[in-house]
Amino acid sequence: MIKKVVYGLGALALLLGLYGFYSRLFIGEREVNYGSYVTWGLWVAMYLFFAGISTGAYMLATLDHLFNIRLFKGAGKYALWGALVTMPAALITIAFDLGHMERIWKVYLSPNFGAPMAQLVWGYTLFFAVIVVSLILTLRRPHMFLTRVVMGIGLFLAIFLSGGVGALLSVNASRASWHAAMLPAQFPVFSLTSGVALLMILLGWFTPDDETRRQRVRLLGVAMIVLILVKAYYLWVDYSVALYSGVPDTARAVGLVLFGQYAWAFWGLQVALGMIVPLIVLAQPRLARNGFWAGLMGVLVLIGFAVARSNIIFPALAIPELEGLTEAFHGPHLNIDYAPSVMELSVVSGVVGLATLAYLIGVDALPFLKKYEVTK
Amino acid sequence: MSERLSEKPNDARRRNFLRGLAGAGGAAAALAALDRMEAEPEQVAASLARAAAAVPQTVIEAGDNADVLIRMQADLARALKKQPAERRWVMVIDLRKCVGCHACAIACVAENKLPPGVVYRPVIEEEIGEYPNVTRRFIPRPCMQCENPPCVPVCPVYATYTNAEGVVEVNYAQCIGCRACLTACPYGARTSDFGYTYAEGTPNADGLILGHDAADDYERAPNFEYGKPWPREGHGSPMGNARKCHFCLHRVKEGLLPECVTTCIGRATLFGDANDPDSVVAQLIHRPNVIRLKEELGTKPRVYYIV
Numbered sequence: 001m002i003k004k005v006v007y008g009l010g011a012l013a014l015l016l017g018l019y020g021f022y023s024r025l026f027i028g029e030r031e032v033n034y035g036s037y038v039t040w041g042l043w044v045a046m047y048l049f050f051a052g053i054s055t056g057a058y059m060l061a062t063l064d065h066l067f068n069i070r071l072f073k074g075a076g077k078y079a080l081w082g083a084l085v086t087m088p089a090a091l092i093t094i095a096f097d098l099g100h101m102e103r104i105w106k107v108y109l110s111p112n113f114g115a116p117m118a119q120l121v122w123g124y125t126l127f128f129a130v131i132v133v134s135l136i137l138t139l140r141r142p143h144m145f146l147t148r149v150v151m152g153i154g155l156f157l158a159i160f161l162s163g164g165v166g167a168l169l170s171v172n173a174s175r176a177s178w179h180a181a182m183l184p185a186q187f188p189v190f191s192l193t194s195g196v197a198l199l200m201i202l203l204g205w206f207t208p209d210d211e212t213r214r215q216r217v218r219l220l221g222v223a224m225i226v227l228i229l230v231k232a233y234y235l236w237v238d239y240s241v242a243l244y245s246g247v248p249d250t251a252r253a254v255g256l257v258l259f260g261q262y263a264w265a266f267w268g269l270q271v272a273l274g275m276i277v278p279l280i281v282l283a284q285p286r287l288a289r290n291g292f293w294a295g296l297m298g299v300l301v302l303i304g305f306a307v308a309r310s311n312i313i314f315p316a317l318a319i320p321e322l323e324g325l326t327e328a329f330h331g332p333h334l335n336i337d338y339a340p341s342v343m344e345l346s347v348v349s350g351v352v353g354l355a356t357l358a359y360l361i362g363v364d365a366l367p368f369l370k371k372y373e374v375t376k
Numbered sequence: 377m378s379e380r381l382s383e384k385p386n387d388a389r390r391r392n393f394l395r396g397l398a399g400a401g402g403a404a405a406a407l408a409a410l411d412r413m414e415a416e417p418e419q420v421a422a423s424l425a426r427a428a429a430a431v432p433q434t435v436i437e438a439g440d441n442a443d444v445l446i447r448m449q450a451d452l453a454r455a456l457k458k459q460p461a462e463r464r465w466v467m468v469i470d471l472r473k474c475v476g477c478h479a480c481a482i483a484c485v486a487e488n489k490l491p492p493g494v495v496y497r498p499v500i501e502e503e504i505g506e507y508p509n510v511t512r513r514f515i516p517r518p519c520m521q522c523e524n525p526p527c528v529p530v531c532p533v534y535a536t537y538t539n540a541e542g543v544v545e546v547n548y549a550q551c552i553g554c555r556a557c558l559t560a561c562p563y564g565a566r567t568s569d570f571g572y573t574y575a576e577g578t579p580n581a582d583g584l585i586l587g588h589d590a591a592d593d594y595e596r597a598p599n600f601e602y603g604k605p606w607p608r609e610g611h612g613s614p615m616g617n618a619r620k621c622h623f624c625l626h627r628v629k630e631g632l633l634p635e636c637v638t639t640c641i642g643r644a645t646l647f648g649d650a651n652d653p654d655s656v657v658a659q660l661i662h663r664p665n666v667i668r669l670k671e672e673l674g675t676k677p678r679v680y681y682i683v
Binding site: 028029030035036037039040097098099100101103104106107110111112114115116117118121171172173174175317320321322323324325327328329331332333334 | 498515526530532533550551559561563566568570572618670
């Protein structure tokens with residue numbers, strides 16, 4: 001039943017995305033709301049979001065294929081498949097963000113490896129290949145030493161690429177609220193949390209209801225409680241230090257999140273829906289063992305993370321580099337007040353739909369994913 | 377040099393005026409080339425180059441009493457005789473003289489045929505104090521052409537770089553439009569070209585030279601940034617690219633001052649070679665009342681403000 005509903009939602013999301021895909025591919029970037037001052041918008045935030053899910057899912061797959069955790073035997077393939085379908089989602093959103101996406105090949109042929117963006121393009125391409133190889137090896141040679149070596153390389157890449165996304169932001173010395181080494185340090189934890197949330201959905205909703213599943217989602221729920229508390233601590237540290245020190249640009253960016261135009265999303269979606277509700281529900285052992293509730297909490301955590309990624313990107317860019325700059329010259333895409341356009345939201349909807357359908361079709365059509373294994 | 381310094385200012389002005397008349401012939405040739413805009417961009421570029429070559433250097437030397445524009449023309453002519461690596465182009469903006477007319481911003485738009493949403497040199501207006509004790513300050517903000525530009529290392533494809541003369545350029549054909557450089561610039565000095573034209577929404581007037589089609593044709597005709605023709609066709613560059621002030625390098629190479637400099641009604645914007653101790657700019661940038669924006673970031677801008 002849940003699967004059918006998710007199929008329907010995925011198809012609907014894809015349908016809603018067709019307008020965005022058409023607009024971006026055949027008209028261009030005219031209908032986006034990001035621009036020359038808020039240089040990166042929803043698509044970059046979603047790139048961070050999907051890339052975080054993919055790398056996080058891979059981290060979870062190592063529980064099975066690298067660390068041989070008995071409870072997760074047989075669950076690694078779902079995590080790997082999840083990582084495989086979410087990585088293209090990340091790449092589509094970031095490719096759509098390029099003014100000349102047809103020139104993406106230049107990053108491969110004439111890369112500036114000193115640039116974080118080039119490092120990430122190469123890194124994620126390599127990571128995608130590693131996911132594919134990992135999936136093949138874990139199916140055909142699950143006990144081979146080489147399989148564990150590849151999984152180890154993949155884990156290393158997953159951690160460093162997660163941090164790399166943070167570095168993409170924090171290397172910008174002019175953006176005070178990003179320019180902290182804490183950002184690359186936090187991002188691998190965010191990825192891990194995203195991965196746990198994804199696995200709660202995949203196992204809770206799309207595997208048979210048995211004792212193994214109950215134990216798995218319960219354990220993931222406990223891990224999620226810890227990770228949410230860690231994330232809450234990070235938020236407290238980031239925001240309290242920013243406000244206390246009063247560095248103008250940083251304090252203003254944090255002010256936009258806590259009390260400004262992004263406050264509704266922060267308090268309503270990121271904190272209440274994405275953190276407090278999952279904490280309460282997952283703290284109830286009866287609910288935490290229930291696949292439906294576990295999956296639902298996974299969805300809420302991911303919604304909270306999507307908003308969290310946006311609340312890292314948008315507010316920092318909504319502070320003008322020079323006071324008065326935004327009033328000095330007027331024109332399209334020279335705004336500082338950013339909210340995603342319908343077209344941007346449509347693209348994200350389509351990408352979510354694509355990834356969802358890709359996962360479900362894989363689970364239903366690919367023999368190795370159809371075969372369900374339980375812990376003896 | 378000393379002989380020229382001893383000349384009466386009027387003599388110099390008279391000679392410059394006559395040379396200017398001679399230059400007008402070349403300018404006419406350039407206008408004729410512009411009339412042929414329907415030709416291929418490469419042909420137009422070649423025509424313009426020939427026309428530019430036909431323009432004699434209006435002024436190549438000037439005395440200390442000459443208008444500062446004349447002096448800067450002379451500075452420029454001297455600098456162009458040197459190897460590019462021996463020059464260090466800088467801009468000096470005298471905030472005491474800027475009246476906030478925005479002529480430089482508009483001239484820049486015209487010179488570089490900037491579309492809506494793209495601006496190289498906005499003039500920031502700052503209000504200081506509270507009514508009735510209020511004053512205003514105007515701060516033109518071109519690209520700072522930083523010696524340590526944060527925009528350059530973040531480019532994933534080497535599409536932006538500092539040239540031999542110290543000017544940060546964008547290779548439009550290489551740029552993938554990721555806007556990492558826009559994000560990295562501490563001065564907001566780069567804008568992205570989203571492909572608009574000013575003619576959009578303009579009604580057409582059949583049989584008249586005005587109207588959408590005529591305006592659109594003009595807007596889509598090439599500009600000549602970096603010395604190459606860049607027509608606005610399809611989705612080709614510079615649409616989709618990061619764009620920025622380049623000190624009008626295409627003009628400078630032809631012996632012309634940047635458009636914002638020649639247009640400034642208050643002679644507030646000055647340009648020249650800081651490596652030439654006799655140049656106007658070299659004599660100004662070492663004064664104690666000179667500042668650079670956000671010096672604490674270590675970007676070492678080549679744009680100096682006199683306050």
